[in-house]
Amino acid sequence: MSMENNKVTIVPCEDYAPETVRAALLRALDPLGGLDWVRPGMRVGLKLNLCAGRKPEAAATTHPVMAAELTRLLRERGADVVMGDSPGEPFTGVVLNRIYAAAGMAAAEEAGGELNRDFSHRDVSFPEAVTARSFAFACWLEKCDAVISFSKLKSHGLMGMTAAVKNLYGVIPGTVKSEYHFRYPDPMAFANMLVDLNEYVKPVLCLCDAVDVMEGNGPTQGTPRHMGALLAGTDPYEMDRLCAWLLNIREEEIPYLTAAKERGLLSGEGTPLCREEAEPFRLTDFQRSGATSSWFVSRPGDKPFRKMLKKGLALILRSRPKLYEGCTGCGHCAKLCPAHAITIRNKKAVIDRSKCVRCFCCQEFCPSGAMRVQRSFVARVLSR
Ligand code: SF4
Numbered sequence: 409m410s411m412e413n414n415k416v417t418i419v420p421c422e423d424y425a426p427e428t429v430r431a432a433l434l435r436a437l438d439p440l441g442g443l444d445w446v447r448p449g450m451r452v453g454l455k456l457n458l459c460a461g462r463k464p465e466a467a468a469t470t471h472p473v474m475a476a477e478l479t480r481l482l483r484e485r486g487a488d489v490v491m492g493d494s495p496g497e498p499f500t501g502v503v504l505n506r507i508y509a510a511a512g513m514a515a516a517e518e519a520g521g522e523l524n525r526d527f528s529h530r531d532v533s534f535p536e537a538v539t540a541r542s543f544a545f546a547c548w549l550e551k552c553d554a555v556i557s558f559s560k561l562k563s564h565g566l567m568g569m570t571a572a573v574k575n576l577y578g579v580i581p582g583t584v585k586s587e588y589h590f591r592y593p594d595p596m597a598f599a600n601m602l603v604d605l606n607e608y609v610k611p612v613l614c615l616c617d618a619v620d621v622m623e624g625n626g627p628t629q630g631t632p633r634h635m636g637a638l639l640a641g642t643d644p645y646e647m648d649r650l651c652a653w654l655l656n657i658r659e660e661e662i663p664y665l666t667a668a669k670e671r672g673l674l675s676g677e678g679t680p681l682c683r684e685e686a687e688p689f690r691l692t693d694f695q696r697s698g699a700t701s702s703w704f705v706s707r708p709g710d711k712p713f714r715k716m717l718k719k720g721l722a723l724i725l726r727s728r729p730k731l732y733e734g735c736t737g738c739g740h741c742a743k744l745c746p747a748h749a750i751t752i753r754n755k756k757a758v759i760d761r762s763k764c765v766r767c768f769c770c771q772e773f774c775p776s777g778a779m780r781v782q783r784s785f786v787a788r789v790l791s792r
Pocket residue numbers: 731734735736737738739740741742752756757773774775776777778779
């Protein structure tokens with residue numbers, strides 16, 4: 409296994425047996441100097457992906473054994489470990505306790521970790537930001553001496569995929585996240601905001617659970633797919649460049665990688681590090697989310713005519729949320745929709761398309777999988 413610049417590495421991890429996961433973590437961390445930076449008494453925050461109350465087998469959340477085994481390694485170094493996330497639902501004990509239980513986080517507690525129960529947040533300012541110069545920030549992470557981002561590799565409606573960079577969207581508390589979709593409706597503005605969050609938090613380490621990834625209707629209602637890998641690194645952008653390559657998605661189609669490149673945070677060369685080591689794990693037939701939002705993001709160096717063309721194409725080719733069978737009329741989507749574009753009529757969700765900003769929060773948080781991303785008619789015809 410080679411390690412170029414200690415920025416990213418990938419190792420096999422065939423299943424979620426504790427001994428397999430522990431061995432994979434040690435192997436992945438070794439080229440990064442292991443956990444030598446951890447000091448006794450240090451408080452380490454694990455920012456997991458706990459986006460919804462789904463069982464570990466659904467591949468929507470960071471697997472509890474991953475969190476548990478990392479906790480054990482950190483505890484052996486004398487660190488205190490606290491872990492959590494802020495999903496799109498209200499950032500409260502009731503919601504988080506339900507998600508912790510569903511996602512099997514008791515295993516991480518048994519390993520000596522603390523599940524976060526501080527649901528306060530405060531406004532922070534970040535003058536160096538490109539987009540988010542001030543934002544609401546979950547306080548539990550502020551109280552940590554170091555933050556580790558432990559993401560899950562999945563397809564994603566708005567951003568094409570979610571891994572290390574998108575994982576930090578969870579530092580924004582609960583339903584405030586929906587407001588941010590409204591504040592940054594353009595995929596590139598949203599992408600820049602994600603990069604701002606990564607630059608603010610600067611996790612000391614990024615890990616990505618890619619043993620079972622999610623394809624199709626991600627990031628919560630897609631289909632689990634075995635990849636058998638664990639990624640580790642110090643650079644979230646390089647990690648996600650490799651993740652995009654693993655899922656056979658061109659990095660130009662991931663808006664936040666474009667944003668990172670424009671800001672000089674990711675080299676423009678486009679060759680993922682560790683590509684040779686990653687080859688056995690690559691899913692060339694990975695099923696992507698139906699969304700096309702990221703296709704029309706202007707790239708660095710695009711001429712004005714090309715930018716205009718993309719804007720025009722976006723108008724006719726952009727995907728939209730669509731209700732399929734299985735809606736229970738629970739109203740969850742209506743509560744979360746930042747544009748207030750959804751009402752419940754006759755126990756079914758109805759979308760006012762004139763208000764919709766195509767953030768796909770409704771698709772992401774629909775508990776029954778009834779709300780999905782649908783490509784436009786023209787995009788469907790063209791892709792036949
Ligand atoms: S679309 Fe989903 S979230 Fe919305 S009302 Fe129907 S079941 Fe509930």
